[in-house]
Amino acid sequence: MKPRVATIWLEGCSGCHMSFLDMDERLVELANKMDVVYSPLMDIKEFPEDVDVTLIEGAINTEEDLHKVRKIRSRTKLLVSFGDCAVTANVPSMRNEFAPKDVLHRAYVENATLNPGAPTFGEDGVPRLLNRARPVHEFVHVDLFLPGCPPPADAIYYVITELLAGNMPDPGALTRFGR
Amino acid sequence: MANQNVKIVTLVIDGKDVSAQQGQTIMQVAREAGIYIPYMCHVEGLSNIGACRLCLVEVQGQRRLLPACTTEVAEGMVVTTNNERLRKYRQMIVEMMFAERNHVCAVCVSNGHCELQRVAQKLGVTHVRMPYLHPKLPFDASHERFILDHDRCILCTRCVRVCDEIEGAHTWDVRGRGTESRVIIDLDQPWGTSESCTGCGKCVNVCPTGALAEKGRATAEMTKKRQFLPYLTIMREEDWA
Amino acid sequence: MTLEELLQRAAEEREKQAAFRHTIRVCVAAGCLSAGSDKVKAALQAEVEARGLKHTCQVKGVGCLGLCSVGPLIAVDDAYCRNVTPEDAGGIIDRLGDRPAERLYLSAEMPFFARQQKIVLENSGRIDPERIEDYIAADGYQALLYALHEMTPAEVIREVTESGLRGRGGAGYPTGLKWSTVAKADGGGQKYVICNADEGDPGAFMDRSVLESDPHRVIEGMAIAGYAVGANRGFIYVRAEYPLAIQRLRAAIRQAERAGLLGNEIGGTTFDFSIAVRLGAGAFVCGEETALMASIEGKRGQPRPRPPYPAESGLYGKPTLINNVETFANIAPIIRKGGAWFAAIGTEKSKGTKVFALAGDVQNTGLVEVPMGLTLRDVVFDIGGGIPNGGRFKAVQTGGPSGGCVPEQYLDMPVDYESLTKLGSIMGSGGMIVMADTACMVDVARYFMEFCMTESCGKCVPCRVGTAQMYGLLTRITKGLATAEDLQLLEDLCDMVRNTSLCGLGQSAPNPVSSTLRYFRDEYLAHIAGRTCPAGKCEMVADPEKEVA
Numbered sequence: 001m002k003p004r005v006a007t008i009w010l011e012g013c014s015g016c017h018m019s020f021l022d023m024d025e026r027l028v029e030l031a032n033k034m035d036v037v038y039s040p041l042m043d044i045k046e047f048p049e050d051v052d053v054t055l056i057e058g059a060i061n062t063e064e065d066l067h068k069v070r071k072i073r074s075r076t077k078l079l080v081s082f083g084d085c086a087v088t089a090n091v092p093s094m095r096n097e098f099a100p101k102d103v104l105h106r107a108y109v110e111n112a113t114l115n116p117g118a119p120t121f122g123e124d125g126v127p128r129l130l131n132r133a134r135p136v137h138e139f140v141h142v143d144l145f146l147p148g149c150p151p152p153a154d155a156i157y158y159v160i161t162e163l164l165a166g167n168m169p170d171p172g173a174l175t176r177f178g179r
Numbered sequence: 180m181a182n183q184n185v186k187i188v189t190l191v192i193d194g195k196d197v198s199a200q201q202g203q204t205i206m207q208v209a210r211e212a213g214i215y216i217p218y219m220c221h222v223e224g225l226s227n228i229g230a231c232r233l234c235l236v237e238v239q240g241q242r243r244l245l246p247a248c249t250t251e252v253a254e255g256m257v258v259t260t261n262n263e264r265l266r267k268y269r270q271m272i273v274e275m276m277f278a279e280r281n282h283v284c285a286v287c288v289s290n291g292h293c294e295l296q297r298v299a300q301k302l303g304v305t306h307v308r309m310p311y312l313h314p315k316l317p318f319d320a321s322h323e324r325f326i327l328d329h330d331r332c333i334l335c336t337r338c339v340r341v342c343d344e345i346e347g348a349h350t351w352d353v354r355g356r357g358t359e360s361r362v363i364i365d366l367d368q369p370w371g372t373s374e375s376c377t378g379c380g381k382c383v384n385v386c387p388t389g390a391l392a393e394k395g396r397a398t399a400e401m402t403k404k405r406q407f408l409p410y411l412t413i414m415r416e417e418d419w420a
Numbered sequence: 421m422t423l424e425e426l427l428q429r430a431a432e433e434r435e436k437q438a439a440f441r442h443t444i445r446v447c448v449a450a451g452c453l454s455a456g457s458d459k460v461k462a463a464l465q466a467e468v469e470a471r472g473l474k475h476t477c478q479v480k481g482v483g484c485l486g487l488c489s490v491g492p493l494i495a496v497d498d499a500y501c502r503n504v505t506p507e508d509a510g511g512i513i514d515r516l517g518d519r520p521a522e523r524l525y526l527s528a529e530m531p532f533f534a535r536q537q538k539i540v541l542e543n544s545g546r547i548d549p550e551r552i553e554d555y556i557a558a559d560g561y562q563a564l565l566y567a568l569h570e571m572t573p574a575e576v577i578r579e580v581t582e583s584g585l586r587g588r589g590g591a592g593y594p595t596g597l598k599w600s601t602v603a604k605a606d607g608g609g610q611k612y613v614i615c616n617a618d619e620g621d622p623g624a625f626m627d628r629s630v631l632e633s634d635p636h637r638v639i640e641g642m643a644i645a646g647y648a649v650g651a652n653r654g655f656i657y658v659r660a661e662y663p664l665a666i667q668r669l670r671a672a673i674r675q676a677e678r679a680g681l682l683g684n685e686i687g688g689t690t691f692d693f694s695i696a697v698r699l700g701a702g703a704f705v706c707g708e709e710t711a712l713m714a715s716i717e718g719k720r721g722q723p724r725p726r727p728p729y730p731a732e733s734g735l736y737g738k739p740t741l742i743n744n745v746e747t748f749a750n751i752a753p754i755i756r757k758g759g760a761w762f763a764a765i766g767t768e769k770s771k772g773t774k775v776f777a778l779a780g781d782v783q784n785t786g787l788v789e790v791p792m793g794l795t796l797r798d799v800v801f802d803i804g805g806g807i808p809n810g811g812r813f814k815a816v817q818t819g820g821p822s823g824g825c826v827p828e829q830y831l832d833m834p835v836d837y838e839s840l841t842k843l844g845s846i847m848g849s850g851g852m853i854v855m856a857d858t859a860c861m862v863d864v865a866r867y868f869m870e871f872c873m874t875e876s877c878g879k880c881v882p883c884r885v886g887t888a889q890m891y892g893l894l895t896r897i898t899k900g901l902a903t904a905e906d907l908q909l910l911e912d913l914c915d916m917v918r919n920t921s922l923c924g925l926g927q928s929a930p931n932p933v934s935s936t937l938r939y940f941r942d943e944y945l946a947h948i949a950g951r952t953c954p955a956g957k958c959e960m961v962a963d964p965e966k967e968v969a
Contacts, residue, residue: 087306088277090285097281097315132313137306145305149285176300177277178284178291229725230880232920243927244919249725271916275885308909309889334878353720353878356703358888360878 003052003164006038007082008072010058010065011092011133016083017041017057019150023157030157033164049075053163055082055146059089060134064127073140078163081135081142082156084149084177091149092133100129146171148179190256205247205258206234216260217269217298219276220335221248222385225344231335233269233298236260244268266302273299274307279358280314281330282388288328288396289389295333312358319364321371324394325383327362332390334360338382350376362390421680422688423565426556433557440478442516445495445545448481449632450664451625451786456505457492463506464494467513477516480554483633485545487532488786495545500526500533531802532784537765539773540749541789544633549668552675555636561676563755564640565687567647571755576648577603580751582759584771589616589707589744590822590848591924592770592837598741601731602649605739611651612735613642614716614742617658617665618700618707621820622871624851626775627745629787631658631665634749635672639695641748643682644755646693649741654695657712660702670697704821704875708923709734709742711877722879723923744849746775766792770836774850780817781856783808790835797831800854811856815939819848821868821875822928824935825861844935846928860957861940862947866894868932876925883926886917890933897944900951900960901967907948911937 054076084090155174162169186201199208219231229246239257316329339351383391446461485493490502501524547554581596619627676682706721715721734740770792783805815825824845873887896902914930
C-alpha cells in the first residue's frame with residue numbers, strides 16, 4: 001500500500017498549496033508514490049484515519065482550527081508544519097496585538113460594504129476566534145517544520161520525497177522564514 | 180617598516196593554528212581564518228558591547244563562555260567556536276529574538292536581506308519553541324525619509340552606536356529596561372521632530388533587520404502612478420503599424 | 421587630627437559617657453523609626469528632663485538593635501524593651517536600675533542576642549550614628565590613623581589578606597587579593613575606591629542598617645582601602661530608596677572632613693582622601709559593579725563584559741577597588757586587632773562573621789550577625805526562634821534573586837560560602853527568607869523570576885528575553901496550564917540563561933528555579949500532571965480549554 005498523505009489549509013492564504021502545485025510535473029511522479037487521502041485540492045469531507053503524513057498550512061486562529069488540528073494529530077503519524085503561518089503564525093498573528101472583538105469589528109462593521117454587523121458564531125455562524133493566532137506546535141506536537149512564505153516547490157518536493165523514502169529531511173538549506 | 184610595537188601571538192581556533200596581532204579580538208582573527216562566528220550586535224568599525232551573546236565561544240581554561248567580539252586574543256589561547264552546546268545556545272538566542280517582538284518576515288521590508296533571517300537559517304532554526312510574546316508596539320513614520328518599526332527591533336543598539344561614534348549626533352539611545360526597552364530618538368520623541376538627527380541614514384544602513392528602513396520600500400508602499408491610465412485608450416487607438 | 425589627639429578625644433568622650441549612671445538606647449534606624457521610635461525617644465527624654473535626671477540618665481538615639489519584629493526596641497542599660505510606646509516612658513524611668521516591666525522585658529540572654537557575635541554590628545545599637553564623638557569613643561578612626569602613621573600600604577594589604585576576609589556582596593572574592601591587584605595596577609596617578617551600597621535583594625537590609633547605625637565605620641574602611649591601594653577619591657553608591665542612610669552618611673562625611681579624618685593630609689600625613697555620595701535611581705542591576713560604575717559616570721546603568729575587571733580598568737577607565745558596605749565595615753577592626761584575630765573566627769575558608777537579614781516565616785525577624793560556620797538550624801530555630809504559630813519549616817531562601825532555597829534536610833549544613841554553593845544556593849549579600857510549609861515553591865520561584873525579569877537591564881538577549889520566557893512558563897505552571905514539554909523548556913532556558921547571560925544578574929537568575937526544581941521537583945510535577953498546588957497557594961484555572969482560547 002502506498003503511503004497515505006494529507007494536506008490541510010487552516011488560517012493561511014492557500015499560498016503554500018499553490019506552491020505545492022508549483023511542483024508541476026513532479027506531481028505526477030509523486031502521485032505514483034503516494035495516496036493523497038485528504039486535501040483542499042480534492043472533495044473529501046471527513047479527515048480520514050491512519051494518515052502517514054499530513055502537511056498543515058496555516059496558523060491556529062479559531063476554535064474550529066484547534067478542533068481540527070487535534071483530530072488531525074490523533075489520526076496522523078507524522079505532522080508537518082507547512083509554511084510560515086503554521087510555523088510562526090506569520091501574517092495571521094498580526095491581529096494578536098488587538099482584542100478579537102476589535103478585529104471582528106474592523107472586518108465585519110468598519111470595512112464591510114454590504115450588511116455591516118457583528119457576525120454570529122457557532123453552528124450557523126463563523127468559528128469563534130481564539131484570543132491569539134498561534135503556531136501549530138503551541139497546541140499539538142509537530143514532527144517537522146517547513147518554513148517559508150510560501151516554501152518553494154523544490155523544498156516541498158525534497159521534504160515529501162525524503163519522507164516517502166523513510167528519511168527525516170532537513171529543509172533548512174532550501175527555505176527559511178519569509179522566503 | 181614593520182611596527183616594532185606590534186606583538187604577534189599564536190593561538191588555536193577550532194583546531195586550526197592561527198597567528199594574530201595582540202589587541203585583535205577572537206572575532207577578527209576567526210574571520211581572517213575563514214571561521215564563521217554568528218553575531219548580531221557587532222559591526223566592524225563600531226565599539227563592541229557583547230550584548231547579543233551569539234558570538235559566545237569556549238576558551239580553554241575559562242569557566243565562562245566569552246563573547247568573541249570583545250575578547251582579545253592571547254598567546255596560547257585555545258578557542259572552540261562551534262560545538263553542539265554552542266549551537267544549542269545560539270539557536271535558543273535566535274529563537275528568543277524572534278519570540279520577543281513581532282517579526283513577520285513575509286511582510287517585512289527587509290525580507291531576503293535581513294541578518295536575523297540569515298543567521299536563523301545558518302543556525303538551522305526552523306521554528307521557535309518558546310511562546311511568542313506579541314507585544315503591542317508603536318511605529319514611527321514621522322521622519323520624511325525613514326521609518327522606525329519597533330516590531331522588528333532586536334535592541335542590538337547598532338543605531339545608537341553608529342550615531343554616537345561615527346556621526347557624532349547621539350540622536351539614538353535606549354529607554355526602559357528588560358523587554359520594555361526601546362530605542363528612542365532624542366528625548367523619546369517622534370523622529371520627525373528630532374533636532375539632533377542629521378538625516379545621514381547611517382542607522383538605517385547598520386540596522387540588521389527591518390526596524391529602520393527607508394520609506395517607500397515596503398510592499399504596500401509602492402505608489403501607482405495612475406495619471407497615465409487615460410492614455411491607455413489613446414495608445415490602443417494609435418495605429419502602430 | 422593626629423593619633424594622640426584622637427585617643428585624647430576618645431578618652432574625653434568616654435569619661436563624659438561614664439558620668440551617666442544609666443543609658444537608655446533607643447533604636448532610630450528605619451525599622452523602629454517607622455514604628456514610632458522617635459516619639460518614644462522624645463517621651464523618654466521629656467520624662468528624664470521632668471524628673472531632673474538628665475545628669476544621671478542619658479537617652480540616646482542609636483542604630484539597629486537587631487530584633488526588628490518587636491520594634492520600637494530600646495535598651496535600658498543591659499536589658500531590652502520591646503514594642504515600646506511613648507506611654508511606657510514613665511514606667512521605664514520608674515524602674516531604672518530594676519528589671520523593666522514584664523510586658524516589655526526581653527533578656528539579653530535570649531538566644532537571639534546571646535548567640536550573635538558582632539564585629540560589623542559591634543557599634544550598631546550602641547553608638548549615636550549622628551555623632552562622630554560616639555564613634556571615636558568606640559575606638560573609631562584609630563585603625564585609620566594607625567595605618568597611616570605606622571603601616572605601609574603593603575602592610576595594610578597583608579593584614580587584610582591574612583584576615584581571610586572575603587567580599588560580603590555575594591560572590592565572596594578574597595578581599596586582600598582584590599586590594600593587592602588594585603594596588604599593583606598602574607592608574608597613571610588616579611585610582612578610585614567605591615563602596616557598593618546599592619542593596620537591592622528583596623528582604624535584605626543589612627547594608628542599610630549598617631549605614632544607618634554606624635556610617636563612620638564604612639567611611640573609615642574606605643579611607644584605609646584608599647591608603648592601601650593608592651586611591652584618593654572614593655564614591656559611595658547608595659540607592660535613593662534609603663533616605664535615612666543617605667542623610668546619616670552625608671552628615672558623617674561632613675563630620676569626618678571637619679575632624680580632618682577625610683580630606684587633604686589626613687592625620688598630618690601626605691594622604692588625601694575624599695568621599696562623595698552617589699544615589700542609585702532604583703535599578704537593581706546597578707548593584708553589578710560595571711553597571712554601578714557606568715551609573716556613577718552618568719551613563720545608562722548597564723553592565724559590560726569583563727575582562728577588563730574594575731581593578732584594571734574601572735571608573736573612568738582607571739583602576740578601581742569596589743567592595744560592599746559590609747566588607748568595608750570589617751576593615752577597621754581587622755587593622756585594629758590584626759588579621760590573625762579575624763582569621764580565628766569562622767571556618768577554614770570563610771572567615772569572620774556574616775550579617776543576615778532574617779525575614780519571612782520566622783519568629784524573630786531582624787538583623788543578626790553570626791560567626792561563619794554556624795548551622796542554618798542555629799540561625800533559623802535558635803536565633804530566629806523557629807516558625808511562628810506552630811508552623812512547619814519548609815525551606816530557607818538565601819542570596820535573594822540570585823540565590824536558592826535550602827530544604828529541611830540540609831538545615832545542619834554550616835553557613836559558609838562553599839556549603840551554600842554546594843547546595844545550589846549562594847551566600848549572597850545576606851538576605852535570608854524563611855518559608856513555612858504554606859509556601860508553594862513554584863510560586864516562590866515565580867516571584868523571584870518576576871523580580872529578575874523586571875530588573876533585567878535589557879542589554880543582553882538571554883537575560884532580557886529568557887527571564888520573560890521563564891516567568892511565562894512559571895506562570896503557566898502555577899495556573900495548572902503547563903505540560904511536561906513546558907517543564908523541559910524551562911530547564912533548557914535555565915541552562916542557557918545561566919551560561920550565556922552577560923552579567924551576574926542573568927547568570928544567576930535561574931538559581932531560584934533550579935534550586936526549587938532540585939529539591940521540590942514533586943511540587944512542580946503536582947502542578948503540571950496533577951493540576952494541584954500541594955501548598956494550596958496557587959489557584960488552578962478551572963477550565964484549561966477556556967484559557968487556551
